[in-house]
Amino acid sequence: MTMRMLVSVRSVQEALLAAGGGADFIDLKEPGEGALGGLPVATIAAIASALRAQRVALPVSATIGDLPMHALPRILAQVEAVGACGVDYVKVGIERCPEALAVLDALAACAWPVVPVFVADRGLDAGLVAHACGLEFPALMADTADKQAGSLFDAVAMPELRQFVARVRASGRLVGLAGALRTTDVLSLRALAPDFAGFRSAVCTGDRTTALCPQRLAALGALLRGQAVESLPA
Numbered sequence: 001m002t003m004r005m006l007v008s009v010r011s012v013q014e015a016l017l018a019a020g021g022g023a024d025f026i027d028l029k030e031p032g033e034g035a036l037g038g039l040p041v042a043t044i045a046a047i048a049s050a051l052r053a054q055r056v057a058l059p060v061s062a063t064i065g066d067l068p069m070h071a072l073p074r075i076l077a078q079v080e081a082v083g084a085c086g087v088d089y090v091k092v093g094i095e096r097c098p099e100a101l102a103v104l105d106a107l108a109a110c111a112w113p114v115v116p117v118f119v120a121d122r123g124l125d126a127g128l129v130a131h132a133c134g135l136e137f138p139a140l141m142a143d144t145a146d147k148q149a150g151s152l153f154d155a156v157a158m159p160e161l162r163q164f165v166a167r168v169r170a171s172g173r174l175v176g177l178a179g180a181l182r183t184t185d186v187l188s189l190r191a192l193a194p195d196f197a198g199f200r201s202a203v204c205t206g207d208r209t210t211a212l213c214p215q216r217l218a219a220l221g222a223l224l225r226g227q228a229v230e231s232l233p234a
Protein backbone atom coordinates (compact mmCIF):
# COMPACT_ATOMS: atom_id res chain seq x y z
CA MET A 1 0.00 0.00 0.00
CA THR A 2 1.23 3.53 -0.75
CA MET A 3 2.63 5.42 2.17
CA ARG A 4 0.46 8.47 2.74
CA MET A 5 1.93 11.94 3.05
CA LEU A 6 1.14 14.28 5.93
CA VAL A 7 2.16 17.89 5.34
CA SER A 8 2.36 20.50 8.09
CA VAL A 9 1.03 23.95 7.17
CA ARG A 10 0.44 27.26 8.95
CA SER A 11 -2.14 29.13 6.79
CA VAL A 12 -5.15 28.71 4.51
CA GLN A 13 -2.91 29.37 1.52
CA GLU A 14 -0.41 26.66 2.53
CA ALA A 15 -3.23 24.24 3.39
CA LEU A 16 -4.77 24.61 -0.07
CA LEU A 17 -1.34 24.29 -1.66
CA ALA A 18 -0.68 21.08 0.26
CA ALA A 19 -4.13 19.70 -0.59
CA GLY A 20 -3.63 20.43 -4.28
CA GLY A 21 -0.06 19.14 -4.16
CA GLY A 22 -0.84 15.58 -3.15
CA ALA A 23 -0.95 15.66 0.65
CA ASP A 24 -3.11 12.94 2.19
CA PHE A 25 -3.29 14.60 5.61
CA ILE A 26 -3.24 18.33 6.31
CA ASP A 27 -1.52 19.07 9.61
CA LEU A 28 -1.96 22.53 11.15
CA LYS A 29 1.08 23.77 13.00
CA GLU A 30 3.27 26.85 13.52
CA PRO A 31 6.78 25.56 12.68
CA GLY A 32 8.33 28.74 14.06
CA GLU A 33 7.02 27.84 17.53
CA GLY A 34 8.78 24.47 17.83
CA ALA A 35 8.49 20.88 16.63
CA LEU A 36 4.80 20.71 17.54
CA GLY A 37 4.29 24.46 17.62
CA GLY A 38 0.64 25.39 17.98
CA LEU A 39 -1.26 27.90 15.87
CA PRO A 40 -3.77 30.24 17.54
CA VAL A 41 -7.09 28.40 17.82
CA ALA A 42 -8.80 31.07 15.71
CA THR A 43 -6.33 30.32 12.90
CA ILE A 44 -6.90 26.57 13.23
CA ALA A 45 -10.67 27.09 13.03
CA ALA A 46 -10.30 29.43 10.03
CA ILE A 47 -8.10 26.97 8.11
CA ALA A 48 -10.35 23.99 8.90
CA SER A 49 -13.42 25.87 7.76
CA ALA A 50 -11.72 27.24 4.62
CA LEU A 51 -10.70 23.70 3.62
CA ARG A 52 -14.26 22.43 4.07
CA ALA A 53 -15.65 25.45 2.18
CA GLN A 54 -13.32 24.53 -0.71
CA ARG A 55 -14.62 20.95 -0.49
CA VAL A 56 -11.27 19.57 0.60
CA ALA A 57 -12.23 16.33 2.31
CA LEU A 58 -8.74 15.32 3.47
CA PRO A 59 -8.32 14.55 7.16
CA VAL A 60 -7.04 17.56 9.11
CA SER A 61 -4.96 17.42 12.26
CA ALA A 62 -3.72 20.24 14.48
CA THR A 63 -1.14 20.35 17.23
CA ILE A 64 -1.62 21.81 20.70
CA GLY A 65 1.89 23.26 20.96
CA ASP A 66 4.97 21.97 22.77
CA LEU A 67 3.71 21.53 26.32
CA PRO A 68 5.67 19.69 29.04
CA MET A 69 4.20 16.47 30.48
CA HIS A 70 3.86 17.97 33.97
CA ALA A 71 1.39 20.55 32.58
CA LEU A 72 -1.52 18.09 32.27
CA PRO A 73 -4.33 20.62 32.96
CA ARG A 74 -2.94 22.93 30.24
CA ILE A 75 -2.56 19.99 27.85
CA LEU A 76 -6.18 18.94 28.36
CA ALA A 77 -7.49 22.50 28.06
CA GLN A 78 -5.60 22.94 24.80
CA VAL A 79 -6.84 19.59 23.43
CA GLU A 80 -10.38 20.78 24.17
CA ALA A 81 -9.80 24.16 22.48
CA VAL A 82 -8.13 22.68 19.38
CA GLY A 83 -10.59 19.79 19.10
CA ALA A 84 -13.49 22.25 19.04
CA CYS A 85 -11.99 23.95 15.94
CA GLY A 86 -13.44 21.38 13.55
CA VAL A 87 -10.31 19.30 12.96
CA ASP A 88 -10.34 15.51 12.70
CA TYR A 89 -7.39 14.82 14.98
CA VAL A 90 -5.55 16.64 17.76
CA LYS A 91 -1.81 15.91 17.90
CA VAL A 92 -0.08 15.93 21.29
CA GLY A 93 3.66 15.52 21.81
CA ILE A 94 4.57 12.82 24.35
CA GLU A 95 7.95 13.26 26.03
CA ARG A 96 9.96 10.33 27.30
CA CYS A 97 9.41 10.70 31.05
CA PRO A 98 7.44 8.99 33.88
CA GLU A 99 4.61 11.58 33.78
CA ALA A 100 3.79 10.57 30.21
CA LEU A 101 1.81 7.49 31.34
CA ALA A 102 -0.78 9.60 33.13
CA VAL A 103 -0.88 12.04 30.22
CA LEU A 104 -1.66 9.17 27.80
CA ASP A 105 -4.43 7.89 30.09
CA ALA A 106 -5.98 11.36 30.28
CA LEU A 107 -5.70 11.93 26.52
CA ALA A 108 -7.42 8.62 25.79
CA ALA A 109 -10.36 9.79 27.91
CA CYS A 110 -10.76 13.06 25.94
CA ALA A 111 -13.83 13.70 23.84
CA TRP A 112 -11.67 14.40 20.73
CA PRO A 113 -9.62 11.92 18.71
CA VAL A 114 -6.05 12.46 19.92
CA VAL A 115 -2.90 11.31 18.13
CA PRO A 116 0.00 10.96 20.57
CA VAL A 117 3.32 11.90 18.96
CA PHE A 118 6.29 10.27 20.69
CA VAL A 119 9.22 12.67 20.86
CA ALA A 120 12.01 10.33 19.78
CA ASP A 121 15.21 12.38 20.14
CA ARG A 122 16.31 10.12 23.03
CA GLY A 123 14.86 6.97 21.47
CA LEU A 124 11.44 5.44 21.94
CA ASP A 125 10.26 4.09 25.29
CA ALA A 126 8.85 0.66 24.42
CA GLY A 127 6.82 0.55 27.65
CA LEU A 128 5.19 3.89 26.90
CA VAL A 129 4.42 2.86 23.33
CA ALA A 130 2.92 -0.44 24.52
CA HIS A 131 0.79 1.46 27.03
CA ALA A 132 -0.50 3.81 24.32
CA CYS A 133 -1.26 0.86 22.06
CA GLY A 134 -3.67 -0.43 24.68
CA LEU A 135 -5.63 2.84 24.71
CA GLU A 136 -8.21 4.19 22.28
CA PHE A 137 -6.13 6.34 19.92
CA PRO A 138 -6.74 6.41 16.16
CA ALA A 139 -3.03 6.66 15.33
CA LEU A 140 0.38 6.95 16.95
CA MET A 141 3.35 8.86 15.60
CA ALA A 142 7.06 9.30 16.27
CA ASP A 143 8.72 12.65 15.56
CA THR A 144 11.80 14.58 16.68
CA ALA A 145 12.01 17.86 18.60
CA ASP A 146 15.46 19.00 17.47
CA LYS A 147 15.22 19.54 13.73
CA GLN A 148 18.89 20.58 13.49
CA ALA A 149 20.18 17.21 14.71
CA GLY A 150 19.47 15.25 11.53
CA SER A 151 16.39 13.20 10.76
CA LEU A 152 14.43 10.65 12.76
CA PHE A 153 16.78 8.03 11.30
CA ASP A 154 19.73 9.73 13.01
CA ALA A 155 17.93 9.71 16.36
CA VAL A 156 16.47 6.21 16.34
CA ALA A 157 18.02 3.02 14.96
CA MET A 158 16.16 1.07 12.28
CA PRO A 159 15.40 -1.98 14.47
CA GLU A 160 13.79 0.28 17.08
CA LEU A 161 11.72 2.04 14.42
CA ARG A 162 10.75 -1.30 12.90
CA GLN A 163 9.58 -2.47 16.31
CA PHE A 164 7.58 0.74 16.78
CA VAL A 165 5.81 0.35 13.43
CA ALA A 166 5.09 -3.34 14.07
CA ARG A 167 3.85 -2.75 17.63
CA VAL A 168 1.48 0.04 16.64
CA ARG A 169 0.21 -1.79 13.57
CA ALA A 170 -0.43 -4.94 15.61
CA SER A 171 -2.64 -2.86 17.90
CA GLY A 172 -4.80 -1.86 14.91
CA ARG A 173 -3.82 1.82 15.01
CA LEU A 174 -2.37 3.81 12.12
CA VAL A 175 1.33 4.47 12.49
CA GLY A 176 3.12 7.60 11.30
CA LEU A 177 6.76 8.67 11.23
CA ALA A 178 8.19 12.18 11.03
CA GLY A 179 11.29 14.08 12.09
CA ALA A 180 13.10 16.29 9.58
CA LEU A 181 12.62 13.54 6.99
CA ARG A 182 14.16 14.22 3.57
CA THR A 183 13.82 12.75 0.11
CA THR A 184 17.00 10.80 0.90
CA ASP A 185 15.06 9.04 3.71
CA VAL A 186 12.36 7.71 1.41
CA LEU A 187 14.10 4.36 0.85
CA SER A 188 14.35 3.80 4.61
CA LEU A 189 10.74 4.88 5.00
CA ARG A 190 9.71 2.37 2.33
CA ALA A 191 11.56 -0.35 4.21
CA LEU A 192 9.55 0.46 7.34
CA ALA A 193 6.28 1.07 5.48
CA PRO A 194 4.42 3.20 8.03
CA ASP A 195 0.86 4.17 7.10
CA PHE A 196 1.97 7.76 6.68
CA ALA A 197 5.04 9.97 6.91
CA GLY A 198 4.98 13.60 8.05
CA PHE A 199 6.92 16.43 6.44
CA ARG A 200 7.65 20.11 6.87
CA SER A 201 11.42 20.64 6.53
CA ALA A 202 11.60 18.77 3.22
CA VAL A 203 8.83 20.75 1.53
CA CYS A 204 9.90 24.30 2.36
CA THR A 205 11.89 26.78 0.31
CA GLY A 206 14.47 27.06 3.13
CA ASP A 207 14.31 25.76 6.70
CA ARG A 208 10.98 24.54 8.11
CA THR A 209 9.91 28.05 9.16
CA THR A 210 9.97 29.31 5.55
CA ALA A 211 7.21 29.01 2.95
CA LEU A 212 5.92 25.77 1.51
CA CYS A 213 7.56 25.02 -1.85
CA PRO A 214 5.17 23.57 -4.50
CA GLN A 215 8.00 21.95 -6.48
CA ARG A 216 9.45 20.17 -3.46
CA LEU A 217 5.97 19.06 -2.44
CA ALA A 218 5.24 17.64 -5.89
CA ALA A 219 8.62 15.88 -6.09
CA LEU A 220 8.24 14.33 -2.65
CA GLY A 221 4.68 13.21 -3.38
CA ALA A 222 5.80 11.54 -6.60
CA LEU A 223 8.67 9.82 -4.82
CA LEU A 224 6.39 8.48 -2.09
CA ARG A 225 3.99 7.19 -4.74
CA GLY A 226 6.93 5.38 -6.33
CA GLN A 227 6.91 7.52 -9.47
CA ALA A 228 10.13 8.42 -11.24
CA VAL A 229 11.24 11.96 -10.48
CA GLU A 230 13.47 13.57 -13.11
CA SER A 231 15.31 15.91 -10.79
CA LEU A 232 14.68 16.54 -7.13
CA PRO A 233 15.12 20.03 -5.73
CA ALA A 234 18.33 20.01 -3.66
Ligand SMILES: O=C[C@H](O)COP(=O)(O)O
Pocket residue numbers: 006008027029035143144147178179180181198199200201202208
Ligand atom coordinates in the same frame (compact mmCIF):
# COMPACT_ATOMS: atom_id res chain seq x y z
O1 LIG B 1 4.21 16.29 11.72
C1 LIG B 1 5.11 16.42 10.89
C2 LIG B 1 6.13 17.48 11.11
O2 LIG B 1 5.58 18.76 10.99
C3 LIG B 1 7.31 17.29 10.30
O3 LIG B 1 8.13 18.41 10.38
P1 LIG B 1 9.65 18.21 9.98
O4 LIG B 1 9.69 17.54 8.65
O5 LIG B 1 10.23 19.59 9.94
O6 LIG B 1 10.25 17.38 11.06
